[in-house]
Amino acid sequence: MGLNGFDDAMLKGERGITGVAEDGDMFGTLQVIQQLAPQTRRIIFPGMADDLTYRGIRTTVEKDLEVLPKKIEAEFRVYPHVDALLDDIKTLPPDAALYTIGNMRTRDGKGISSQRAAELMSSTAAVPLFTSWDFLVGHGAVGGSVISGVEQGRVAAEIAVQVLHGVRAGSIPVRRGAGKAPMFDYRQLLRFDIPVSELPSGAVVRFLPPSTLSISKEAAWIAGVSFVLLLGVSASLVVAVLQRRRSEEQVRALNQELEQRVAERTCALEQVNKELESFAYSVSHDLRAPLRHIDGFLALLKERVDPALDDEGLHYMTTIADAARRMSTLIDDLLAFSRMGRQEMSKAPVDLNSLVTDVIHELEPEAEGRDIDWQIADLPVVAGDRAMLRVVLFNLISNALKYTSKRQQTRIEIGTQPGEAGEIVVFVRDNGAGFDMRFENKLFGVFQRLHRVDEFEGTGIGLANVSRIIARHGGRVWAQGQVDKGATFYFSLLSRPLITR
Known part of the structure; x- marks a missing residue:
């Protein structure tokens, strides 16, 4: 077990005791906050009043806080559950920082993991979250001077081996400071505009982007085809040498032309990849700040x-x-x-019944208090990428809920119908606002909306994602509707007789 605030005096008068002190480096992380977030004027330590870990670590932290500049205030805020915490940190000012030191539980008293609590705090607050534990780096925390549980476990194992070999436990000194190092999440550094060059000496930076540009599928396909063609051309040259000089020169000329085209196409694809990567970085970093x-x-x-x-x-x-x-x-x-x-696709059997049940369960908050008649037919098992198909059903079913929100009684039907040879057709039908069929061709375009934002919220991306995912599965999407009389959205998937019911 971890013992917070360990002091050698605790073992005074005791015999036969040794081990590894947890020694969380709170002081080191407080220094990191001052160095990387100099605008900080308030450090908030969220926790729960009855959490023994929080109370124990708080005593240690309060001693370390005495060395902070007077311009920085420390606040120990306690909450009854994690939802109250999240509501409180939504509007923290830019000069604040969070420091997680305790455990959390849900409104109904169930405990949640420290990693999940850190992810929720990081995604809710607009200020950086710091920590003294390595297992939270990668789960929303910027980082800090952290201790490694893995390294401490290794040291404890070494002590256990010594004891098993006859060394008296009391003669082995308590090991302190094991596995302590500055560690940071590169993605969070980007999020809060913290340059890697300003990190402490010897810092470990995790989740760095790959250093080389991965080749696109199209470029790989062209390169593979070119390799096969080159083999064929080489074989032809051997035959041409035996036949006639003129044929040899013609093959060589064709070979050079092909190589030039492949080189030009590969160069163009690499440039497109670079531009896409640069655009994604700019959107995720430069526009968010x-x-x-x-x-x-x-x-x-x-x-x-x-x-x-x-x-x-x-x-x-x-x-x-x-x-x-x-x-x-x-x-x-x-x-x-x-x-x-x-995103890479995986092909595996996907039970659409199970997928629809999961999506409806996730959308229960949107359906709460409404009179909804769900009519769900027995759906087939299909071959596809489960995560992508879940995105398709989530968008279509959530749209059905959204555009029927003004109906006293809502009817949503999910089923299948015969399609063309070799395909399965799935539909989602509702009795909501519907749409004018004159604009049916705009439904699946990016940022295309047929209703005002003040009528129904949305960004115009959901149906575009549906269309792209189904196209990657070899299917098609379409819709039918009538203003104020509802709409039906269809998508088709290639049938797989071996795995369909």
């Missing part, structure tokens, strides 16, 4: 001038905040759409 600043400083401005604002002024500020959040959502959806076209 201004949005975080807008949201953060708007919260500060609202806090400062709120009492003096009239209703119209508050409306203006709310409009700005909503626009910033919508822009952030658009960026996330656009990146997801871009990744969906390059």
